[in-house]
Amino acid sequence: MQALYESSIKSLPLISKGKVRDIYAIGDDQLLMITTDRLSAFDVVMGEPIPGKGIVLNQMANFWFDLLSHVIPNHLTGIAPESVVAADEVNQVQGRAIVTKRLKPIMVEAVVRGYLSGSGWKDYQATGSVCGIQLPAGLQNAQKLPEPIFTPAAKAEVGEHDENISYAEVEERIGKELAAKIREVSIRLYQEASNYAATKGIIIADTKFEFGLDEAGHLVLMDEVLTADSSRFWPASSYQVGSNPPSFDKQFVRDWLESALVDGKPWNKTAPAPKLPNDVIEKTAAKYREALETLTA
Numbered sequence: 001m002q003a004l005y006e007s008s009i010k011s012l013p014l015i016s017k018g019k020v021r022d023i024y025a026i027g028d029d030q031l032l033m034i035t036t037d038r039l040s041a042f043d044v045v046m047g048e049p050i051p052g053k054g055i056v057l058n059q060m061a062n063f064w065f066d067l068l069s070h071v072i073p074n075h076l077t078g079i080a081p082e083s084v085v086a087a088d089e090v091n092q093v094q095g096r097a098i099v100t101k102r103l104k105p106i107m108v109e110a111v112v113r114g115y116l117s118g119s120g121w122k123d124y125q126a127t128g129s130v131c132g133i134q135l136p137a138g139l140q141n142a143q144k145l146p147e148p149i150f151t152p153a154a155k156a157e158v159g160e161h162d163e164n165i166s167y168a169e170v171e172e173r174i175g176k177e178l179a180a181k182i183r184e185v186s187i188r189l190y191q192e193a194s195n196y197a198a199t200k201g202i203i204i205a206d207t208k209f210e211f212g213l214d215e216a217g218h219l220v221l222m223d224e225v226l227t228a229d230s231s232r233f234w235p236a237s238s239y240q241v242g243s244n245p246p247s248f249d250k251q252f253v254r255d256w257l258e259s260a261l262v263d264g265k266p267w268n269k270t271a272p273a274p275k276l277p278n279d280v281i282e283k284t285a286a287k288y289r290e291a292l293e294t295l296t297a
Helices: 053-067 087-093 118-127 167-174 176-198 251-259 278-296
Strands: 014-017 021-026 030-035 097-101 108-115 144-150 202-213 219-222 231-235
Touching (some): 030 053, 053 097, 108 176, 118 202, 144 176, 251 278
Antiparallel strands (some): 014 021, 021 030, 030 097, 108 202, 202 219
């Protein structure tokens, strides 16, 4: 499969290149969003693509947008991406791009955690809380929380680390009413998705949503949703409290990077990233495919 590390659409103006997505303008009110095969871990973009990853992510996001469309409107227009680019650019968008409404983005990542893991586990170990939310004492790594919690992060520039912020800070940034709406919708999206995934033998440990406002000021779900890039998926069959199960996402790469050496020292999680070995690339690509196949079977 031909990997796409970076798009080069000349027929439309480029707006931005994020960690994974390249975004182009279609007139004033729509965007072409291309999901490349780039992979970021610890907020650093790896130098090697994961072949087919962008197509898998795009299919997975579209699946969830459809399944959860009764909860909140999303940014999809239904316009075929192949119809908005030049003929010799179609191969860059096929299967991996969407045409979306152009929204005013809300600069808060709406993170929902149903299980204690990742940065949440580290935060809990240090403070007994996650993003200022006090949790019961004695919880273990990967343990299910009494109920899902909303632990927002401030969106960072490419190459910068997203920063966990308190709910009070979200209220300060976007207002109490919008903050409450985002929290409520995010937890509902997580719960509905978790309930569905459980029927397929998958635990969604945590995920993040992004929202924007349309011209009428309505809240709209945007970017991507519940993919293996924005979520921690665990196979229920190998789940046990106290250790991270082998997840269906880039955790494989994260685990490798945690042990990678650069000039004889552990990598300091800043660019450039160590070169990913072929077997890590292949296993990561397989994990992404497996997640899609399991969820949509």
